[in-house]
Amino acid sequence: MVVGGSQQETLDLGFVIFGTRQHGVPVILKELMFPDGCDFVSPSFTVKGTTVESNWKGIKEAITSTCHEVLGHKKQHHEEWITVDTLDKIQERRNKKAAMNTSRTRAKEAKAQAEYTEGIKQVKRSIRTDKRKYVEDLATTAEKAAREGNMREMYDTTKKLSGNRRKPEQPVVEHFKELLNRPALLNPPNIEAAPTDLPINVGPPTIEEISMAIRQIKSVKAAGPDNIPAEILKADVAVTARILHILFNKIRDEEQVPKDRKEGLLVKIPKK
Numbered sequence: 001m002v003v004g005g006s007q008q009e010t011l012d013l014g015f016v017i018f019g020t021r022q023h024g025v026p027v028i029l030k031e032l033m034f035p036d037g038c039d040f041v042s043p044s045f046t047v048k049g050t051t052v053e054s055n056w057k058g059i060k061e062a063i064t065s066t067c068h069e070v071l072g073h074k075k076q077h078h079e080e081w082i083t084v085d086t087l088d089k090i091q092e093r094r095n096k097k098a099a100m101n102t103s104r105t106r107a108k109e110a111k112a113q114a115e116y117t118e119g120i121k122q123v124k125r126s127i128r129t130d131k132r133k134y135v136e137d138l139a140t141t142a143e144k145a146a147r148e149g150n151m152r153e154m155y156d157t158t159k160k161l162s163g164n165r166r167k168p169e170q171p172v173v174e175h176f177k178e179l180l181n182r183p184a185l186l187n188p189p190n191i192e193a194a195p196t197d198l199p200i201n202v203g204p205p206t207i208e209e210i211s212m213a214i215r216q217i218k219s220v221k222a223a224g225p226d227n228i229p230a231e232i233l234k235a236d237v238a239v240t241a242r243i244l245h246i247l248f249n250k251i252r253d254e255e256q257v258p259k260d261r262k263e264g265l266l267v268k269i270p271k272k
Contacts, residue, residue: 052250056258059243060226067232081134086126093119135161152220176266204249211241225260 050058096119100112138161145154214237217230233240251257 052247052254052256053258055247055250056261059247060228063228063232064226081130082127083130086123086130089119089123089126093123172266172268204252205245207241207245210244210248211237214240214244225263225265 093116096112096116100109100116103109103112138157142154142157142161145151145157214233217233219230219234221230223229
């Protein structure tokens with residue numbers, strides 16, 4: 001790769017690493033670091049010797065692997081509504097069970113067994129109390145959100161209250177399989193071409209257009225099949241736009257689309 005020279009600079013996506021750490025704080029896509037220390041992306045970068053499929057795969061793996069390494073996964077060892085007092089009771093129950101298992105006499109074992117049984121009851125009572133308070137707080141939050149017209153918070157809270165009960169999806173799959181996989185028409189309609197070309201710009205997308213599209217993506221939404229949230233793409237719009245500009249131009253020139261971009265997802269959206 002030539003940096004700052006007159007030759008055209010080449011970007012090998014196999015060596016791209018997204019993300020860095022500034023002052024010990026993880027930052028995704030804040031800089032694009034290259035093996036030779038270059039920390040910027042020039043608009044003249046092109047992809048050398050790669051297909052559309054490998055190009056997209058390199059971009060996707062670079063982003064997702066950095067997210068795993070820098071951000072990691074959300075770790076939650078217990079339900080969010082369990083209080084510290086209940087966790088202490090759970091630990092006491094563990095200690096009583098250990099004492100019961102290490103008892104050397106029958107009298108001590110019987111006493112430890114009784115204490116362990118009482119510890120189980122205390123934990124169950126404490127969990128029921130925590131769950132009841134959690135549900136009441138959620139109901140209060142949902143009512144407040146409904147009064148204020150905050151639909152997002154009301155929907156998220158209602159979803160927590162109702163639980164994640166998923167209905168069987170096989171009937172839906174079979175329905176859309178039959179609906180979307182229709183046989184070809186025997187007599188297809190003859191649609192004549194327009195007499196004049198419409199004034200539509202069919203040129204390659206510009207970096208500015210891609211940047212605008214990235215900024216317009218809604219945040220706080222579930223990631224798609226590529227597992228790339230919108231917030232990651234928005235972390236540095238300039239870098240993301242230039243990387244995607246390379247990919248989009250290659251797709252347009254070769255008239256090929258990455259395999260996983262051909263997949264469609266059907267989502268059931270309930271009526272309001």
